[in-house]
Amino acid sequence: MFSIKELVESNCLKSVPSNYFCLKNPEDSILYYEADNIPTIDFSQLTSSNLNERSKGIQQLGNACRDWGFFKLINHGVSETLMDKMLRASQRFFDLSEEEKREYAGGKVLDPIRYGTSFNLMVDKALFWRDYLKCHVHPHFNVPSKPHGFSETVDEYITKSREVVGELLKGISLSLGLEENYIHKRLNVELGSQFLILNFYPPCPKPELVMGLPAHTDHGLLTLLMENELGGLQIQHKGRWIPVHALPNSFLINTGDHLEILTNGKYKSVLHRAVVNTKATRISVATAHGAPLDTSVGPAPELVGDENPAAYRAIKYRDYIHFQQSNELDRRSCLDHIRI
Ligand SMILES: O=C(O)CCC(=O)C(=O)O
Numbered sequence: 429m430f431s432i433k434e435l436v437e438s439n440c441l442k443s444v445p446s447n448y449f450c451l452k453n454p455e456d457s458i459l460y461y462e463a464d465n466i467p468t469i470d471f472s473q474l475t476s477s478n479l480n481e482r483s484k485g486i487q488q489l490g491n492a493c494r495d496w497g498f499f500k501l502i503n504h505g506v507s508e509t510l511m512d513k514m515l516r517a518s519q520r521f522f523d524l525s526e527e528e529k530r531e532y533a534g535g536k537v538l539d540p541i542r543y544g545t546s547f548n549l550m551v552d553k554a555l556f557w558r559d560y561l562k563c564h565v566h567p568h569f570n571v572p573s574k575p576h577g578f579s580e581t582v583d584e585y586i587t588k589s590r591e592v593v594g595e596l597l598k599g600i601s602l603s604l605g606l607e608e609n610y611i612h613k614r615l616n617v618e619l620g621s622q623f624l625i626l627n628f629y630p631p632c633p634k635p636e637l638v639m640g641l642p643a644h645t646d647h648g649l650l651t652l653l654m655e656n657e658l659g660g661l662q663i664q665h666k667g668r669w670i671p672v673h674a675l676p677n678s679f680l681i682n683t684g685d686h687l688e689i690l691t692n693g694k695y696k697s698v699l700h701r702a703v704v705n706t707k708a709t710r711i712s713v714a715t716a717h718g719a720p721l722d723t724s725v726g727p728a729p730e731l732v733g734d735e736n737p738a739a740y741r742a743i744k745y746r747d748y749i750h751f752q753q754s755n756e757l758d759r760r761s762c763l764d765h766i767r768i
Pocket residue numbers: 625627641646653655660661700701702712714
C-alpha cells in the first residue's frame with residue numbers, strides 16, 4: 429500500500445499517476461451553487477424548554493431530512509476548542525510515519541481499526557486521492573494508541589457527537605409522529621454502533637482528473653461531519669451536484685441508508701462525494717451512528733400500511749456494511765439492492 433500522502437510528499441508531484449484517473453461523466457462536473465438553500469438547523473431550538481420553539485425546530489428538522497437528506501447544524505454545544513483539537517489530532521495521526529500507521533492497516537471491512545488509502549483496494553478500479561482511518565468506537569472503544577493524546581481527544585469528541593445525535597434522533601422520531609424515544613428503543617441506540625472516519629485529502633496537481641471520495645451514501649442512521657477550513661464536499665439534490673461549505677463551528681449532517689429504510693423512504697439518504705484541490709490538505713472527520721451491528725433494520729411498522737407498503741427488506745446492519753464496503757462505490761446507493 430502506498431498512501432496518497434506518501435506519494436504526494438515523495439516526489440513533489442507535478443502530474444497525476446494514471447491509476448488515479450477517474451473516468452467522469454461530463455454532466456457530473458457541472459455544479460450548481462445553491463448553498464443558500466441548504467437547510468440550517470438550530471440545535472438549541474430542538475432542545476428548547478419553550479415547546480413552541482421546539483416544535484418549530486422539529487418540523488424544520490423533519491423537512492430537512494425529507495427534502496434534502498442533509499443539513500447544517502448550528503448551536504450544537506460541542507465547543508470550538510474540542511472541534512479544533514479533534515482536527516489537529518487527526519492531522520497528527522496522518523503525520524505519523526508510514527511504518528507506524530501501517531500497524532493499523534486493516535485487512536477486513538469490520539476490523540476495529542483500519543488505516544488505508546483510496547476506498548477499498550480490493551474493488552477500486554481507479555484509486556482515490558484519499559487516505560483514511562476508520563475506527564469502531566462504540567459500544568467498544570477502538571483507537572490507535574498513537575499519537576500521544578489521540579485516544580483521549582477522540583473519546584471526548586465521540587462522546588459529545590453521540591449526545592448530539594441522540595437528541596437529533598429524538599427530534600426525528602417526533603417529526604415522524606412517533607414517540608420521542610421510538611428510534612432509540614427500536615434500534616437500541618444506546619448500544620448502537622459508532623464509527624469514526626478520518627479522511628485525509630492532500631493537494632493534487634490536477635484535481636479535475638481524480639476523486640477524493642466518489643459518490644456514495646452512508647450506511648447508518650446519521651453521519652456528523654466536520655472539516656478543516658477547506659471545502660470539498662458536494663451533495664446531490666434533485667439530480668444536481670451542489671458544493672457545500674461548513675459554516676464556522678457547525679456540523680454537516682446527512683441522513684444515512686438506515687434512516688431511509690426505517691422511515692420506509694420518507695427520509696432520503698443523500699448521495700455525496702468529496703473532491704480535492706490544488707492548494708492544501710483537506711481533512712474531514714466523520715462520525716457515523718447506527719444500530720448495534722447485529723440488529724436487523726427494516727421499515728418501522730408504524731410507517732407501513734396498505735397505501736405505503738414496505739419498500740425495503742430488513743437487513744442486519746453488519747451484513748449491510750459488508751455488502752456496501754465490499755463493492756465498488758459506483759454512484760448507486762446500496763439501497764438499490766434491498767429495495768422491494
Ligand atoms: O470528506 C468529506 O467531505 C466526505 C466524507 C464522507 O462522505 C465519508 O467519510 O463518508
